[in-house]
Amino acid sequence: MTMAVREAGTAAATRPRHIVCEGNEAAALAVAMVRPDMLSVYPITPQSSLVEHLAKLCADGRMDAEIVDAEGEHSVLSVLQGAALAGGRTFTATCGPGLAFMFEPYWRTPGLRLPIVMALVTRDGITPQSVWGGHQDAMTVREAGWIQIYCETVQEVLDTTIMAFRIAEHRDVMLPVNVCLDGNYLSYGAARVTLPDQAGVDAFMGERNINWHAALDPLRPMAVDPLTGGSGGKGPAAFLRYRKGQCRSMQNALRVITEVHDEYAARFGRAFAPLVERYRMDDAEMALVTLGSMTGAAKDAVDEARAAGRRVGIVKIKTFSPFPVEALAQALAGVGAIGVVDRSVGFRWNCGPVFQELLGVLYRLGRPVPTASFIGGLAGADLTVEHFHAVIARTAALLGGDVPDGPIWVNEND
Amino acid sequence: MGHAYATIAFEAARCDGCQDCMRACATAKCGSDDISRARLQVLPAVLPAGQPLDGGAPASFELAMCRQCGDPRCVAVCPAGALAKDVETGVITRNADTCVDCLLCTVGCAYAGIAPDPADGRVAKCDMCDGAPACVAACPTGALRHVTTARIYNxxxxxxxxxxxxxxxxxxxxxxxxxxxxxxxxxxxxxxxxxxxxxxxxxxxxxxxxxxxxxxxxxxxxxxxxxxxxxxxxxxxxxxxxxxxxxxxxxxxxxxxxxxxxxxxxxxxxxxxxxxxxxxxxxxxxxxxxxxxxxxxxxxxxxxxxxxxxxxxxxxxxxxxxxxxxxxxxxxxxxxxxxxxxxxxxxxxxxxxxxxxxxxxxxxxxxxxxxxxxxxxxxxxxxxxxxxxxxxxxxxxxxxxxxxxxxxxxxxxxxxxxxxxxxxxxxxxxxxxxxxxxxxxxxxxxxxxxxxxx
Structure with missing residues (x-):
């Protein structure tokens, strides 16, 4: 992508359009705006309306893309791997059991360094059988090597989906991206959104060059992904080199995500915190750590608590993978208590996964901070302002040294 | 690599003895309707005693014709070097100028694929009609098939x-x-x-x-x-x-x-x-x-x-x-x-x-x-x-x-x-x-x- 192309569209040329739509439709509209080559889809609740919108956009001629109705999520992602290796810009969406079924190619995609974008319409894990939202699916695969970015609002779903392609395809990154939107709350939640104009998005995206590094192309034949590794010879060192580069690119992504968000804000006038959002954290003595759509209710609760004189703020994680350790350490530098609200469970540590990750950040702070793990919103359960008042009250108790020895189950008495 | 190792295959079960192939060959090669001059001969399959080979069941036939062998005995026995297997086409060719008419080739061949032409007494044999055999084209039953032994090798x-x-x-x-x-x-x-x-x-x-x-x-x-x-x-x-x-x-x-x-x-x-x-x-x-x-x-x-x-x-x-x-x-x-x-x-x-x-x-x-x-x-x-x-x-x-x-x-x-x-x-x-x-x-x-x- 050349700067010349990017500069062609200016902020003045943007003609915003306002519509009311659900998060799944917002994601589909964003995908249409980045002009993908290939979509591969398989429906699964609560993602289904997203792929239905994609299909309709193609059927109506509003999006010129190949759409492959694959026979399952495993093939969905495999089709996109092939298309990306042939130079295509690709997108799909899934959740929960679909993600589990997709895991084999999912696990491989970052190693192939393919900039595939996939909406993860997060859904709780089965079993108990459930079709409702929760972060258990995304959390389960957090070591697979994908970038995972969580959205708070329908507008953020739309804008982040566009940005995700720029992040994935950046030469210093070349990794797949999950745009995570909460099943039910964002997938079906309708809201007023502002659409960027197509010319502006075209300029923002620039020229595409998806497979400059590894290609399946008879014009430049190469063997993609020969065997490597082993106990001796050149193999293990080659494997290490690939892996190290992948880890380095994951760290590069922290910078690139920030740059892309800045550029998007400058062009379209909508700014989102790229890694971590600090909400009313000035002079806060305690912080709630949140992820995804729950943050809306948390903000309302914090506003009310602030009005009542409590010095509480929110640190919302937007980019979960790579984990923004430094940004979190800075955001939490001054607080005396932290309440982490998870929408999934961590089976191994008896706490929420975000809580577990955050323990590493506390080490960076250089001082012990009383911290509690709250688990709520499982399988579609609502996390209300009232729930967050309870969370704030319990977190305040940490300031007095009352630290629980296990997770607090937020919806337990609903 | 050489080319076209072709032959003509005969499926006896399909042959009804119509002799169209022999007429086509005699016409193509000699301009004659004398089928005895054809370079292939379709003959009733009989035992020496004159009994039908299959004991009275429907008549069956045999083919006397050059197989364009890969390891041709006719070439091996020819003392004059008049017979040779063409490395390009695989066809066994005869040079009339150098042939000494000893007829050893007719003894060497196990298929009666080379025999004297009754018109002049000199041996004659199938040359595969430059890849489009007239006999195969004339066969109404599909008993004769022109097969390249392996197009793949060509x-x-x-x-x-x-x-x-x-x-x-x-x-x-x-x-x-x-x-x-x-x-x-x-x-x-x-x-x-x-x-x-x-x-x-x-x-x-x-x-x-x-x-x-x-x-x-x-x-x-x-x-x-x-x-x-x-x-x-x-x-x-x-x-x-x-x-x-x-x-x-x-x-x-x-x-x-x-x-x-x-x-x-x-x-x-x-x-x-x-x-x-x-x-x-x-x-x-x-x-x-x-x-x-x-x-x-x-x-x-x-x-x-x-x-x-x-x-x-x-x-x-x-x-x-x-x-x-x-x-x-x-x-x-x-x-x-x-x-x-x-x-x-x-x-x-x-x-x-x-x-x-x-x-x-x-x-x-x-x-x-x-x-x-x-x-x-x-x-x-x-x-x-x-x-x-x-x-x-x-x-x-x-x-x-x-x-x-x-x-x-x-x-x-x-x-x-x-x-x-x-x-x-x-x-x-x-x-x-x-x-x-x-x-x-x-x-x-x-x-x-x-x-x-x-």
């Missing part, structure tokens, strides 16, 4: 071998033969997928930065070959580039864990050439059972013990399942019948330009099936001759038909006894396999009959 040598030398297959493995021939034919504008198994195990994708293939090649997962190729092909089609998306997969990946993606791609009509090399198990990783492993066979996961003796289920008929998908083209092939394979490969390549083409090639595994390395082609041929393997092809338009029907199949025991993996079979197990061969033959015959009746 043409293959001119195409680049797109695998590097030194692929590390087992000694005596013919899968490498299939791979090299197939990729040569498909050509360089190809993206090749070789899922885990013997094919990449030989080094086709390669190790540590070295590759064994000259076209773009990749390891799909064992499970997603057809899906990945579909993505590759559709993207190139979208940008207006014609490439062949080709898989060379093993039976395990295709019939077991990769079957869903194979089935899905076939149902969607993805434009893919999917070639399965069926060695009836996971041979690359130590000979474990697949769903293509036949009943009774020893594998490392269907061992022979006190309680069970080899695999206890019959093989999945994967190519027939692909017929069920109404693919643009489906065929079975064998390493022992390379011309048949080549004919089908051409059709499969053509079909892959507009739909899903599936080729299932039976390739005996000398290592895993436990037979001497030099017996590989013989084992493959016996499989066909016993109907254990049936060679057929299918298109939605023409249905299924056999390409190499076996009129009088040998007992399957002839095949089974050729291999160590069946050494332990009881008579009951052999009976079970023979019954399954009959059942399978009947199923295929029924489908073929349905196609013929259309």
């Amino acid at each position: 043409e293959v040598g001119d195409w680049e071998d797109l695998f590097a030398p030194g692929l590390a297959g087992c000694q005596g493995c013919n899968s490498e033969l299939v791979m090299r021939h197939a990729l040569r034919r498909v050509g360089p504008d190809t993206v090749l997928a070789t899922p885990p198994g013997c094919v990449p195990g030989m080094g086709s994708v390669g190790y540590n930065g070295l590759t064994g293939t000259k076209v773009p090649v990749f390891h799909p997962l064992l499970t997603n070959t057809a899906a990945m190729l579909a993505g590759v092909k559709r993207q190139y089609k979208r940008v207006g580039r014609d490439i062949t998306a080709m898989a060379i997969a093993g039976d395990g990946g295709a019939s077991d864990v990769g079957f869903q993606s194979l089935s899905g791609a076939a149902e969607r009509g993805e434009e893919i050439l999917f070639l399965v090399i069926d060695n009836e198990g996971y041979m690359n990783t130590g000979m474990q059972r697949s769903s293509c492993t036949p009943y009774g066979a020893w594998t490392s996961t269907t061992p022979v013990g006190r309680e069970t003796k080899g695999k206890s289920q019959d093989a999945k008929n994967l190519p027939l399942l692909m017929v069920g998908h109404r693919c643009a083209y489906v065929a079975t092939a064998s390493t022992a019948f390379m011309q048949d394979f080549y004919d089908k490969l051409d059709k499969a390549i053509a079909a892959s330009k507009h739909g899903f083409a599936y080729l299932h090639v039976y390739s005996p595994c000398t290592t895993g099936w436990r037979f001497p390395t030099e017996r590989n082609i013989a084992v493959a041929r016996t499989a066909v001759e016993t109907n254990f393997v049936m060679l057929w092809e299918f298109t939605p338009q023409d249905g299924l038909h056999l390409t190499h029907p076996i009129e009088s199949p040998r007992p399957v025991a002839d095949y089974l006894k050729a291999m160590g993996r069946f050494r332990h079979l009881t008579d009951d197990q052999i009976g079970h396999i023979q019954a399954k061969v009959e059942e399978n033959r009947a199923v295929i015959a029924q489908i073929a009959a349905g196609a013929a009746a259309r």
Whole structure:
């Protein structure tokens, strides 16, 4: 992508359009705006309306893309791997059991360094059988090597989906991206959104060059992904080199995500915190750590608590993978208590996964901070302002040294 | 490489003795209607005593004609060097200027393929009419067929071998033969997928930065070959580039864990050439059972013990399942019948330009099936001759038909006894396999009959 192309569209040329739509439709509209080559889809609740919108956009001629109705999520992602290796810009969406079924190619995609974008319409894990939202699916695969970015609002779903392609395809990154939107709350939640104009998005995206590094192309034949590794010879060192580069690119992504968000804000006038959002954290003595759509209710609760004189703020994680350790350490530098609200469970540590990750950040702070793990919103359960008042009250108790020895189950008495 | 090793094949059962071929030959070669001057003679098959060969059944005939032998005795016995096998055409030619009319060649030939022309007493023989034999054209029953002994040998040598030398297959493995021939034919504008198994195990994708293939090649997962190729092909089609998306997969990946993606791609009509090399198990990783492993066979996961003796289920008929998908083209092939394979490969390549083409090639595994390395082609041929393997092809338009029907199949025991993996079979197990061969033959015959009746 050349700067010349990017500069062609200016902020003045943007003609915003306002519509009311659900998060799944917002994601589909964003995908249409980045002009993908290939979509591969398989429906699964609560993602289904997203792929239905994609299909309709193609059927109506509003999006010129190949759409492959694959026979399952495993093939969905495999089709996109092939298309990306042939130079295509690709997108799909899934959740929960679909993600589990997709895991084999999912696990491989970052190693192939393919900039595939996939909406993860997060859904709780089965079993108990459930079709409702929760972060258990995304959390389960957090070591697979994908970038995972969580959205708070329908507008953020739309804008982040566009940005995700720029992040994935950046030469210093070349990794797949999950745009995570909460099943039910964002997938079906309708809201007023502002659409960027197509010319502006075209300029923002620039020229595409998806497979400059590894290609399946008879014009430049190469063997993609020969065997490597082993106990001796050149193999293990080659494997290490690939892996190290992948880890380095994951760290590069922290910078690139920030740059892309800045550029998007400058062009379209909508700014989102790229890694971590600090909400009313000035002079806060305690912080709630949140992820995804729950943050809306948390903000309302914090506003009310602030009005009542409590010095509480929110640190919302937007980019979960790579984990923004430094940004979190800075955001939490001054607080005396932290309440982490998870929408999934961590089976191994008896706490929420975000809580577990955050323990590493506390080490960076250089001082012990009383911290509690709250688990709520499982399988579609609502996390209300009232729930967050309870969370704030319990977190305040940490300031007095009352630290629980296990997770607090937020919806337990609903 | 030399060219055109052609001959004229005679199927006695189709010959009614009309002599049209002889008239055509005499006319073409001598401008005469005297059939005694024809370079082929169709004669009643009789015993010396004058009795019909088959004891009074409908008359049968024999052909006296030059076979254009690969190792011609006529040439060997000619003292004047007047006879020679043309290295380009394969036709045995006679130089009238140097011929000394000794007639030794007529004694040397076992087929009465060279004989004196009654008009001048000098020997004359078939010259194949420059590749368009008049006799074949004149035959009304199809008893005479012009066959190139192997078109593959005429043409293959001119195409680049797109695998590097030194692929590390087992000694005596013919899968490498299939791979090299197939990729040569498909050509360089190809993206090749070789899922885990013997094919990449030989080094086709390669190790540590070295590759064994000259076209773009990749390891799909064992499970997603057809899906990945579909993505590759559709993207190139979208940008207006014609490439062949080709898989060379093993039976395990295709019939077991990769079957869903194979089935899905076939149902969607993805434009893919999917070639399965069926060695009836996971041979690359130590000979474990697949769903293509036949009943009774020893594998490392269907061992022979006190309680069970080899695999206890019959093989999945994967190519027939692909017929069920109404693919643009489906065929079975064998390493022992390379011309048949080549004919089908051409059709499969053509079909892959507009739909899903599936080729299932039976390739005996000398290592895993436990037979001497030099017996590989013989084992493959016996499989066909016993109907254990049936060679057929299918298109939605023409249905299924056999390409190499076996009129009088040998007992399957002839095949089974050729291999160590069946050494332990009881008579009951052999009976079970023979019954399954009959059942399978009947199923295929029924489908073929349905196609013929259309």
